[in-house]
Amino acid sequence: MSLSLTQDDNTALFRKAWTLYDAISEKNYMFHREIYSHVTRMLQKRHELGAYHLLDLGCGNARFLAPCLQSAPPASYDGVDLSASALEEARSYLNGLSNTGLHHKDMLLAVEDTDSAFDIIFSGFAVHHLDAASKQRLFSACAEHLAPEGQFILVDVVREEGQTREQYLEAYLNCMRTQWTEVHPEHLAEACAHVESYDFPETLAELGQMAKRAGLSEPQVIDSYQQHHILRFTV
Numbered sequence: 001m002s003l004s005l006t007q008d009d010n011t012a013l014f015r016k017a018w019t020l021y022d023a024i025s026e027k028n029y030m031f032h033r034e035i036y037s038h039v040t041r042m043l044q045k046r047h048e049l050g051a052y053h054l055l056d057l058g059c060g061n062a063r064f065l066a067p068c069l070q071s072a073p074p075a076s077y078d079g080v081d082l083s084a085s086a087l088e089e090a091r092s093y094l095n096g097l098s099n100t101g102l103h104h105k106d107m108l109l110a111v112e113d114t115d116s117a118f119d120i121i122f123s124g125f126a127v128h129h130l131d132a133a134s135k136q137r138l139f140s141a142c143a144e145h146l147a148p149e150g151q152f153i154l155v156d157v158v159r160e161e162g163q164t165r166e167q168y169l170e171a172y173l174n175c176m177r178t179q180w181t182e183v184h185p186e187h188l189a190e191a192c193a194h195v196e197s198y199d200f201p202e203t204l205a206e207l208g209q210m211a212k213r214a215g216l217s218e219p220q221v222i223d224s225y226q227q228h229h230i231l232r233f234t235v
């Protein structure tokens, strides 16, 4: 789920949505704590093998990934986001990490246009905003720009097999309305509206098909917490 605007970078609106996303993720309703503990361990394992280059697609303010990098600092970090204000915040969260690049760009174009290869391409709760054709393009571009032994780590919401988008939304919105009890009702309504407009998750099988067509491995499910998954695809 994302509460940030994807195409509209109106700073005031973005800040409002971002503040809301930050508040919700702080309450751990989307299991950020558990998920990013896994990500830390995955990055530590890669770091033990030697220097690695990391690309973060839809990095937002990097608030959750930045702490993971402390024990597994990459040789370079490149974050991409459509929101200039999120990138501004990311600069301070990533303070102290060397060789960082923050790019105000669409993530699909960023990975398609780069001349670099990455050992890890990471994306947290951003890919579900893309339509199916763009997700396929993203998988293909990731496959093309992963170094040998590279990994695409995808943290995102996933639909159940056979579940339509409408059924997924009904279930997710119901969960938000009944379990996200500490969110102010007005903010909850705003968050629900964002999910209804911007969330287009795929099933695991659909993601697997996209990965296969791109020449990547089957998805490895590292763990899942309700709809929120940590997946790994390798070259």
Ligand SMILES: C[S@@+](CC[C@H](N)C(=O)[O-])C[C@H]1O[C@@H](n2cnc3c(N)ncnc32)[C@H](O)[C@@H]1O
Residues within 6 Å of the ligand: 001, 002, 003, 004, 005, 006, 021, 057, 058, 059, 060, 061, 062, 064, 080, 081, 082, 083, 086, 105, 106, 107, 108, 123, 124, 125, 126, 129
């Ligand atoms: C829910 S936030 C996730 C932020 C962070 N990755 C995390 O895991 O907490 C989704 C982010 O993806 C960005 N985003 C959405 N669509 C994008 C696109 N096509 N290109 C670049 N960034 C995008 C949004 O601006 C937002 O910052």
